[in-house]
Amino acid sequence: MTKAFGATSTTDEVLAGVDLHGTRVLVTGTSAGLGVETARVLAAHGADVVGAARDLAKAERATAAVREAARAGGGSFELVALDLASLSSVRACADRLQADARRFNLVIANAGVMAPPFGRTADGFETQFGTNHLGHFVLVNRIARLIGDGGRLVNLSSAGHRFADVDLDDPNFEQTTYDPWVAYGRSKTANSLFAVAFDRRHRARGVRATAVHPGGIHTELGRHMSSGEMEALIASIDAAHAAAGLPPFALKSIPQGAATTVWAACVADAEAIGGRYCEDCHMAEVQDGEGIRGGVRPYALDVERAEALWRKSEELVGEAF
Template identity: 70%
Template sequence: MTHPFGETSTADEVLGGIDLRGKRVLVTGASAGIGIETCRALVAHGAEVVGAVRDLAKAERATQQVRAAAETGGGSFSLVELDLASLASVRACADGLNEAGQPFDIVIANAGVMAPPFGQTADGFETQFGTNHLGHFVLVNRIAPLLREGGRLVNLSSAGHRYGNVDLEDPNFERGDYDPWLGYGRSKTANVLFAVEFDRRHRDRGIRAVAVHPGVIWDTELSRHMTQDEKEALVASIGASLEAAGASALVYKSIPQGAATTLWSAVVAEPSQIGGRYCEDCRVAEVQESEGLRGGVQPYALDPDNAKALWAKSEEMVGERF
């Protein structure tokens, strides 16, 4: 399908002319960066948005622009507490949403952490796998009955999934040495695989799931664990990889551009086009098996058997079946 959107498109351009009044959306990580911009664009077009955040006080201060956009655009914005690094918090958030009983048209699993020093969540999971994948796995599955027929789940992944496939034998780095980028890659691969299996399980109700790469955006809190030297080294490494592959040079995106693929996948794209897929630059990405951090999606991230195995392992780890 041809369309006018691409790597430089912004959130407002993608949603141009679209009326989202009557649509209800849940966005995790709504208090910073792409999360704020995603919420702002949605409410500006009339959507009712619930932002799930770890720190309610911080979020109240950080989302004033979202509330202003809601007033002028006819949407609404509210906050709920969610710490993805604590399954007690995740379950409490899900319980509250289920008790309220208000359905969602779209769930956007936007929150995440990138390349921190080794650590563990409240439940003893490696920080990135536990936060980026398992926290969302429990939240989304617990509130799945609230998704309306024809709804969508959008998981924010990353080109970083190319750093590594999931390791279901050692997801918490208990036997292998911890590498922050390998941990990030595994968690981002898990985000894609979760979308693949969720899509398979729910598409009979018209619910489709997709994973997206927002692009390279430095001006967000995601890179808070990196020093400037580490950022420069990473950029040099990516540039060398792209040059070796004969690919185009690295392009940085603004935050409004970073939210565009999320919103294109959630609202604009045809459901059959994006269900169970990985998208970047407002399009479905090509399978690209070559090494290095570049465009495209690794085949292991879309493998249905890999997705089923991750689902089973995730249920085992969180002690809950869905």
């Protein structure tokens, strides 16, 4: 019987006793925060981890503890260059991984950006949709056949998906006024819908995909927010929690925040989580309701919406998968 974990579980607790020798993992965003912690704990349990990062010099400095954990645990760690805001960089990274030809057991799409001022990626997409979704959409699909039978894809979504469904008519805010939180919500909904559609395409060979909400954690992801904005966001979450009869919001530590990722990747039953959305080391319930709180909105798991997003994404990036 699988041990029960929850909101306060840490990565070390989730993977206690788990042997990952012979497991190869790709983790995006290994230059700070959750990505570094995810890579550390996987390598500490013997996994061979490939970390992808835009700034390799920064990533080298940030992952000293990952390399130490790999040496102690019998795993390995290496870095590859990846700028998700540039499809040329994404394709170059995918080409390098394909040329290497070694298979992955796990792919963890961890990297992302949250609530920046309006901007565009190198290819002209709104920054959050282009980085959080389209960059990963191209990378993962280009290396999909490197994910061995029985492997898993874990996409980091967020309770922020509750801010907005995807807008397939105006994904780049060309017709509507930009709101950083609406844009973030769209991108996080897209992360969940991508997992739904990817899971449908690859589950026949045992490859399952899921989306996870790590919880609220103080990391570099919040670098675009002022202290006042953070306080206002927490106040709005607390109000939603109070209305739902829930306790006040509490920030997680980084090891607690990365726990659901490694739970979904290595511990949870693959059949149970395939095409689902997970939080606090369990599968989330489908829930409507205002505000940022637990559960997943129905639109973030809608199969027809997932397929429509897939088609729109192919159109935008100019590739069919």
